[in-house]
Amino acid sequence: MSAKIQTEQYFAALERLKARRAVISNDAVAMEAGKGRGSIKSSRPAHAALVAAIEEAAKAQRAFAVTADPVPGLRAEVDELTRRLDQSLEREVALLHELYDLRSRTKALGEENLRLKMGRLVPVK
Structure with a gap:
């Protein structure tokens, strides 16, 4: 089989993987x-364009996976909001204690x- 036909098969396989969003x-x-x-070797001159296309597709896939997965960002946001809520509750409790003391x-x-006013003396402290 010629190298050109083989390379075309590899490119078609790459496109199928992209369409399925499989690991590239x-x-x-x-x-x-x-x-x-191991049949695709970066040392083979016929595979240079293919290896570059595979690396580019894998890089795009990793970038998409990072932006598409909101869970880590949401977890960080939940942690931040929990921390801020705890701080505000502590502040609220401290203010309540101060209010009771002042009252x-x-x-x-x-x-x-x-x-x-009634004329009764208060013992000196």
């Missing part, structure tokens, strides 16, 4: 073309003010 590698293209693993001090000062 030299061995995968060779197997899809009905040849054995109790206000109540104590109001009672002391009432005693002073």
